[in-house]
């Protein structure tokens with residue numbers, strides 16, 4: 027029993043359980059093997075689908091003979107491109123590149139398939155084994171067409187044009203942006219550094235591959251889709267568009283999602299196919315991607331070539347930055363297409379008033395590119411930060427000092443960058459200093475580069491960054507044609523057990539939103555943490571929302587959660603006050619004198635007057651005993667759009683030891699200093715940053731999807747030869763945080779989900795180049811394999827004779 | 828799982844799964860992970876690659892951590908199988924599971940059963956394991972979310988004195 031003491035006054039500042047690492051809501055079911063991932067959904071009478079895919083990078087489909095496959099016992103249906111053309115629209119794009127024409131991307135290839143792995147035929151049978159056996163018997167005759175897989179080669183005038191019906195070349199669109207007069211500034215500059223930087227093609231590789239289960243009840247016109255998706259409501263919209271049915275006929279449910287990282291944003295061909303089969307067969311149809319398919323059919327990421335230039339005065343003031351980059355789209359425009367944020371943050375945390383950036387979206391005969399944690403920000407950090415170091419060497423300045431000199435100071439924020447981005451607030455220089463101190467930058471400089479007794483040379487490298495988290499308003503998105511808003515929406519509903527049901531369209535992909543959402547509700551409402559039940563990722567009960575991406579969930583949802591909780595709390599207290607006043611000898615009760623403490627409403631000064639929440643909620647739900655003019659029910663939906671994006675920021679520092687003979691290197695220390703604004707749950711923040719960093723290390727140090735230029739085939743498309751980091755591969759990571767609340771978000775939160783992917787490449791490359799400074803080695807390509815370092819050493823030695 | 832074609836060769840097996848004896852007739856080519864998931868409804872064992880690389884499907888067979896995607900269901904005949912569903916008692920998580928939640932050793936949770944079963948086998952060996960060795964020992968299971976730190980901390984605390 028709670029002691030009868032006056033309840034403490036609750037104010038937003040003192041009472042929020044924000045900043046506390048409560049145990050996660052998601053953990054128990056996942057620890058007990060009781061998660062419900064899409065392949066765990068197993069309706070009665072289930073059929074399974076398998077997909078025949080184009081083995082060539084570019085081929086005309088001459089003929090398809092399915093007669094032998096149709097004879098296989100257990101095969102129920104086979105669809106080809108013509109069936110899809112008759113019944114569906116091309117897949118729609120959620121985040122189009124401004125000005126880009128639409129490409130006719132159908133769920134099954136029409137006359138021409140444009141990448142290895144593009145779906146050509148789909149088969150449904152009583153088991154996956156049988157469906158796959160049937161695929162072996164389908165005769166597809168292809169006429170291979172000229173292909174191009176290299177990004178820059180695709181832009182050459184002699185390259186085969188991949189979509190001749192829509193485009194005159196393989197340039198989908200070019201988007202220039204800028205401000206000031208960079209051409210003049212560069213001409214006047216005392217020093218100009220420029221180079222071409224290659225960013226590797228990688229994949230996010232969630233541990234759960236994609237999966238879909240579609241069920242159709244024709245009489246009810248009801249399509250139920252279980253899917254491993256980050257965006258149930260957006261998927262519903264896209265399925266309605268592509269299948270030509272009303273949204274009201276579609277329910278999308280994503281219960282547990284085994285990692286998304288941007289790859290599960292929006293529909294894929296297989297989602298449309300499973301739905302089509304289910305609708306015509308009137309039986310549930312499941313498709314679970316196997317890992318070999320995943321490498322060819324789920325979006326890849328990052329691949330880009332940046333031509334970056336920085337101009338500066340002799341005393342180290344940066345006067346201009348320009349960046350023209352080709353970003354690889356692959357063969358089709360996926361839901362989010364190729365990364366768009368390289369342009370937004372291309373001037374980094376620096377005071378640059380004159381700049382120009384141009385994104386050139388390039389079609390190639392490869393698997394489509396999509397969003398991946400960072401969405402252009404790791405890609406552009408690499409050239410910026412590599413060139414800042416090179417500029418420092420040219421000027422004879424220390425890279426730390428050059429950064430310090432050009433970095434925006436806290437009193438210069440908010441700052442409108444050349445791209446139009448408004449950096450809201452922060453102390454960039456403090457993070458830089460903290461990182462330098464943490465690795466003892468000054469001590470390392472004094473100690474020199476070695477060599478150590480084992481011949482290794484020691485180097486230290488920095489990478490500073492700003493990161494856009496969330497979106498700069500719906501108006502910004504509207505200008506770019508994006509098919510979603512900047513807001514989040516939640517519904518709170520009372521239940522008779524005294525608990526609150528929270529409904530959200532944000533699916534649980536590992537980002538801990540169930541936990542963080544419940545924390546905010548508890549904080550504002552006063553109810554106990556266990557009494558909040560989060561129902562996530564089902565379009566059936568949740569308000570229409572945006573979804574889990576762009577590090578935007580908490581930024582937007584925090585406001586909706588606060589608003590809903592406040593309204594919910596007020597009504598709870600009004601009902602309780604009326605009930606507590608009812609015939610009481612102590613006179614009427616003012617709702618303002620009441621508070622919610624855990625499972626009860628308690629009078630602040632007369633704690634004997636109290637009422638269980640289960641009772642208050644029952645009054646509301648039954649509609650019996652309400653104050654006059656109070657509506658029955660206790661349910662609040664709130665929508666919230668943050669006024670602007672919040673920019674997180676920080677600096678990473680790496681210390682490496684390099685063997686100058688072999689190119690082999692060890693990362694001895696890696697310090698990440700980062701500001702995520704107010705941390706709702708510090709453990710979750712740390713987990714997000716560490717997880718992002720390890721993905722960042724994977725992409726920076728070793729991961730790369732390689733295509734053979736002659737055959738156009740993916741060379742390493744399996745887990746046997748695409749190496750994501752294991753526990754034994756992770757360098758030692760030290761994390762430091764600052765906490766500058768953002769003025770543009772509720773509670774001052776900034777996004778944290780993606781930041782870790784940004785600095786590893788540049789920080790490690792800068793450290794290696796620092797160690798090898800006497801050789802004049804400049805690394806311009808990711809990933810930083812020992813072999814590529816050795817190659818760069820050799821090139822530098824040859825250049826010097 | 829729905830029936831296979833009439834010609835599908837089948838085999839009979841008897842095995843013990845989480846302490847209970849199971850008799851089953853299965854298609855000869857059904858692998859052990861699919862058998863556990865779809866025949867027995869033990870969906871805590873996950874499948875991430877079917878090539879023996881990712882470790883999502885790790886279960887204990889006669890006390891050894893094995894990748895069940897690389898075994899046929901038929902090979903479970905006469906063996907003792909334990910899956911993640913065996914770890915908790917009633918509503919109580921076991922100390923290893925509690926260590927995972929305390930150290931934030933899971934995010935999406937898809938890899939978690941694989942790590943829990945690998946760590947269970949490690950704990951049952953009964954020899955102390957240093958942090959760097961833990962990293963090597965669990966390198967057969969991938970995690971794309973956590974960066975491994977929470978997982979390593981949880982296992983280390985559990986193995987070395989059951990700090991949890």
Ligand code: FES
Nearest residue numbers: 875876877882896
């Ligand atoms: S599914 Fe068995 S190791 Fe990947």
Ligand code: FES
Nearest residue numbers: 934935970971972
């Ligand atoms: S928690 Fe998502 S893969 Fe490990």
